[in-house]
Amino acid sequence: MPIARALIVICALFLLSVTGAVRTASAETLASFLPDLAATDFAADADGFGVIDPDTKVAPILRGGETLGYVFLTSDFVGTTGYSGKPIHVVAAIDQDANVMAAHLVKHSEPIVLIGIPDRKVKAVTEGYRGLDLKAEVQAGGAGHDLDIISGATVTIMVIDDSIVRAGIKVARMLSLGGLSVEVALPKREIDRSSTATADWMTLTGDGSVRTLALDVGQVNRAFEQGGDEKAAARPEPGAPEDTFIEMTAALVSIPEIGRSLLGEAEYANLTDWLEEGEEAILVTGRGKYSFKGSGYVRGGIFDRIQLIQGDRALRFFDRGHKRLGRLDPADAPAFTELDIFKIPVDAEFDPAEPWRLQLLVQRATGAVTKAFVTVDLGYQLPERFIKQAPVVHPAVEDEAAAKTALWQRVWRDKQVEIAVLIAMLLTLSAIFFFQKQFTRNARVFYWVRIGFLTMTLVFLGWMTNAQLSVVNLLALGGALRSGFSWDAFLLDPLVFIQWFAIAAALLFWGRGAYCGWLCPFGALQELSNKIARAVKVPQFELPWGLHERLWPIKYMIFLGLFAVSLTSLPRAEALAEVEPFKTAIILKFAREWPFVVFALSMLFIGLFVERFYCRYVCPLGAALAIPARMRMFDWLKRYRECGNPCHTCANECPVQAIHPTGEINPNECVNCLHCQVLYQSDTKCPVIIKQLKRRAKASAGTEALDAFSTKPPVLEKT
Numbered sequence: 001m002p003i004a005r006a007l008i009v010i011c012a013l014f015l016l017s018v019t020g021a022v023r024t025a026s027a028e029t030l031a032s033f034l035p036d037l038a039a040t041d042f043a044a045d046a047d048g049f050g051v052i053d054p055d056t057k058v059a060p061i062l063r064g065g066e067t068l069g070y071v072f073l074t075s076d077f078v079g080t081t082g083y084s085g086k087p088i089h090v091v092a093a094i095d096q097d098a099n100v101m102a103a104h105l106v107k108h109s110e111p112i113v114l115i116g117i118p119d120r121k122v123k124a125v126t127e128g129y130r131g132l133d134l135k136a137e138v139q140a141g142g143a144g145h146d147l148d149i150i151s152g153a154t155v156t157i158m159v160i161d162d163s164i165v166r167a168g169i170k171v172a173r174m175l176s177l178g179g180l181s182v183e184v185a186l187p188k189r190e191i192d193r194s195s196t197a198t199a200d201w202m203t204l205t206g207d208g209s210v211r212t213l214a215l216d217v218g219q220v221n222r223a224f225e226q227g228g229d230e231k232a233a234a235r236p237e238p239g240a241p242e243d244t245f246i247e248m249t250a251a252l253v254s255i256p257e258i259g260r261s262l263l264g265e266a267e268y269a270n271l272t273d274w275l276e277e278g279e280e281a282i283l284v285t286g287r288g289k290y291s292f293k294g295s296g297y298v299r300g301g302i303f304d305r306i307q308l309i310q311g312d313r314a315l316r317f318f319d320r321g322h323k324r325l326g327r328l329d330p331a332d333a334p335a336f337t338e339l340d341i342f343k344i345p346v347d348a349e350f351d352p353a354e355p356w357r358l359q360l361l362v363q364r365a366t367g368a369v370t371k372a373f374v375t376v377d378l379g380y381q382l383p384e385r386f387i388k389q390a391p392v393v394h395p396a397v398e399d400e401a402a403a404k405t406a407l408w409q410r411v412w413r414d415k416q417v418e419i420a421v422l423i424a425m426l427l428t429l430s431a432i433f434f435f436q437k438q439f440t441r442n443a444r445v446f447y448w449v450r451i452g453f454l455t456m457t458l459v460f461l462g463w464m465t466n467a468q469l470s471v472v473n474l475l476a477l478g479g480a481l482r483s484g485f486s487w488d489a490f491l492l493d494p495l496v497f498i499q500w501f502a503i504a505a506a507l508l509f510w511g512r513g514a515y516c517g518w519l520c521p522f523g524a525l526q527e528l529s530n531k532i533a534r535a536v537k538v539p540q541f542e543l544p545w546g547l548h549e550r551l552w553p554i555k556y557m558i559f560l561g562l563f564a565v566s567l568t569s570l571p572r573a574e575a576l577a578e579v580e581p582f583k584t585a586i587i588l589k590f591a592r593e594w595p596f597v598v599f600a601l602s603m604l605f606i607g608l609f610v611e612r613f614y615c616r617y618v619c620p621l622g623a624a625l626a627i628p629a630r631m632r633m634f635d636w637l638k639r640y641r642e643c644g645n646p647c648h649t650c651a652n653e654c655p656v657q658a659i660h661p662t663g664e665i666n667p668n669e670c671v672n673c674l675h676c677q678v679l680y681q682s683d684t685k686c687p688v689i690i691k692q693l694k695r696r697a698k699a700s701a702g703t704e705a706l707d708a709f710s711t712k713p714p715v716l717e718k719t
Helices: 002-021 030-036 111-113 119-127 134-139 154-175 201-206 217-227 256-263 265-274 296-300 400-414 416-434 443-464 469-483 494-509 521-535 547-549 555-570 572-578 583-586 596-609 613-617 620-626 649-653 675-680 687-711
Strands: 058-063 066-073 089-095 100-107 210-216 243-251 281-288 300-308 314-319 322-324 337-345 358-363 370-382
Touching: 030 058, 030 066, 030 089, 030 100, 030 300, 058 620, 066 154, 100 154, 119 154, 134 547, 154 400, 201 210, 201 256, 210 217, 210 358, 210 370, 217 243, 217 370, 243 256, 243 358, 243 370, 256 281, 256 572, 300 337, 314 613, 416 443, 416 494, 443 521, 469 521, 469 555, 469 572, 469 620, 494 572, 521 583, 521 596, 521 613, 547 613, 555 572, 555 613, 555 620, 555 687, 583 596, 596 613, 649 675
Parallel strands: none
Antiparallel strands: 058 066, 066 089, 089 100, 210 243, 243 281, 281 337, 300 314, 300 358, 322 337, 358 370
16 A cells, blocks of 8 residues: 555656646747846846847846946857756846946756755855956956855856856957957967977077076065065065076977977987877076075975966976976087976967966065065067968857867866766776675675775765766756757766766666665765664664565656656756755755755665665666666676575675575666675575585595594404
8 A cells, every 4th residue: 555655646746747847938038038127136226228139139228318238148148058958047237347237047947956956045146246347357268256166056156157257258349348349369370390400599599489587686686675575675685786596598399490409309309209299398497596496396296486377377387297407409508507398288278379478486585484476477489480371360259169168178177186086986896896706705804895985985976076966967968868969068067977977887787786886975875874773773674575576666667757757847857856865965965945854864764774775666866777777798796506595695685685585686676785795705604605615524524534544554353
């Protein structure tokens, strides 16, 4: 009867969802959203909106006939596709000076906001863009402000941020607000690397291939005096004013002619071997009282006194991208005390054809631990003879695909440490599976290996990085495939993206257990809490096999119901996916409305008595992974002929009852905990091993008795 009631509830939810899902979608334009907004939402003294211009797709904000600013829909100007695969619509306005007047989130389909994070939080972040100076954003390349990230909604917030800034800049340029104008982008110029000639030092410095910065002691002292720091000015650099403080040169030695001339053929060949495709390198030399290297790179691996700046991008150098040079090749080159080559990686987006500058940080101690700083620049422009003739310049239209690519690439760069830790976890798990015999040989050691891995999964993947996978991911993927697939939204969350690719491979090798048994934070929380419950003697219950087997289909029915609803209404399906307590327990860490918390805690509470109760009978994600897992190519779990007949040790001890009474392991229910492989080698629990050991002991005892008899001297009887 409980099963029947559960099925009725599920079917009722399904029918309710389907009947309420079909509705007519309104056109998603500025005209469709503006009637729900008031002009005072953007400017307190405004009295209305003007007519929407069909060409520019903006509407003026008016006050007594005066135009205060312009309102627009971000999705009219830039791509705003979120994690759901659908646009995130924000209506924003900018004033005559290119400042954001206000921004309002008007429509979205983001699952984490629909069912996890209160909508008001995301709207509050969106409204926080009021007053943003778009002119400063142009100068800073869109990174002139702090990003207010909401835990668990990183992708959504980054898309909103990107859309407000880029759309605002586009509108400001289009309307020439704040002095901004339509940008005419010059096509990227190519470098001519064909020259094999060499030149002397005087020629290289004369044509600008080598640029020099020279500072004397007097100039440095005056710079600190003008900086306004009295303590710094009171501690002048000792020496005559005309003494050399630093003479620093820079040259782009990855250009063949410049590199061969300064380094010599042999050293230039070493340089080309050191550089990967697309990388550049600069030579920096110095002499005088001040070192451009300092000592920071010795302690932390970073050269903190120099940085390369090009446009709105800055690059600092690290010891791993640095090598010393013994001498310069030209006979007329001066003697320098410091000669160093620095690598410019591909992801720095450095353009050797465009101007750049090397910024030197000059520091002066003002106390025991305090310092004052001034900066000076060494400008560099590659001589025109190294640059190929540029093609005819045409007005450029911003490449939307390139902007989206830059956004997800920035996310990946910011999460390099987390990505490295996840990859290390995946490699460790692969080693455990490939060498399961060695890992499971010692039951106690393997127990703590598994506990440690599950703890890492819960704390790092779950609570720290919010990388909990969900059936919502699959529903969003299905929706994206139907409406026009794009990688960009999925690439915005690197940890989730990497996990899905790893799981796709693991399904072919090991089935669903690779994720469900090891990498699922909520699964780890269930198992660890059950371990604690067992330690404090909480009674454990094992459902009768007949009932247990009939409860398995529930999770498949839930998944198929969600999938069916998603075909008509993805937002409704994502809302119903709240049957997963993952967001409550892992992403939001129980900081949520009480019904969600009660549901999550009830699943965990039942799991104290029936290990992984939720995984066994309710989890739609586990069901979704089990379906393609039927295609796995290998059976890694070893069994004896006696398994199931007569031995039931593994079946009785399987934590999720995935072993049939007849001995077969059900791959759809197995979580690959490898406990059966521990028992497979146990000399205290496995009857097959125990029998083999007894047979060997008996055979060994017989052999010893025979040996003893054969070595005993014969006894002669007296007659």
